[in-house]
Amino acid sequence: MFNMTVPWWELVLRSVLVYAFLIALLRVTGKRQVGQLAPFDLVLLLVLSNAVQNSMNGGDNSLTGGLVSATTLVMLNYVVGYATYRSKRIEELIEGRPQVLIHNGKLHEDVMAKAQLTHHELAAALRQAGCAEISHCMSAMLENNGSISVIRR
Numbered sequence: 528m529f530n531m532t533v534p535w536w537e538l539v540l541r542s543v544l545v546y547a548f549l550i551a552l553l554r555v556t557g558k559r560q561v562g563q564l565a566p567f568d569l570v571l572l573l574v575l576s577n578a579v580q581n582s583m584n585g586g587d588n589s590l591t592g593g594l595v596s597a598t599t600l601v602m603l604n605y606v607v608g609y610a611t612y613r614s615k616r617i618e619e620l621i622e623g624r625p626q627v628l629i630h631n632g633k634l635h636e637d638v639m640a641k642a643q644l645t646h647h648e649l650a651a652a653l654r655q656a657g658c659a660e661i662s663h664c665m666s667a668m669l670e671n672n673g674s675i676s677v678i679r680r
Contacts, residue, residue: 541593573597627668649675658677658679
C-alpha cells in the first residue's frame with residue numbers, strides 16, 4: 528500500500544510536466560474553459576481529480592496517456608462550448624435556463640425547492656444587492672452558473 532512503483536522524483540517530474548502542459552493548453556483554448564477559476568485553480572482540480580480517480584485512464588499511467596486524456600477532455604469541452612454557442616436547443620440542454628425566484632416581491636417557493644436553494648442563500652443574495660426583505664425586490668433570478676441576480680424596486 529505504501530510502496531511506490533516509481534521513484535518520487537519521477538512523480539514530481541510528471542506532476543510538473545502535466546501541470547505545465549495543462550496551463551499552456553488552457554491558455555491556448557481561451558478563457559471560456561477557465562470560467563470563474565484562475566487557470567492554476569482549474570489545473571489543480573484536474574490533477575487532483577485524476578490522482579483520486581484512475582478509472583478514466585484504463586490502467587495506463589503513462590505521461591503520454593495522461594496528456595492524451597487531458598487534451599481529449601479540453602477539446603471535448605471546447606466542442607460543447609462551441610455547440611452551445613451555435614444552437615439555442617443545445618445551450619438549453621447543456622446549460623439550462625435561468626429560474627425566476629422572486630417576481631414583483633412574490634417568492635416562488637416551488638422553484639426554490641426544485642433548485643434546492645435555502646432561504647439563507649437567497650437572503651444573502653438579497654442583502655448583497657441591498658434588499659432588506661423580499662418585498663423590496665422586484666425580481667430575483669437563479670442564473671445558469673448558480674449565482675442569484677437581484678433587481679431592486
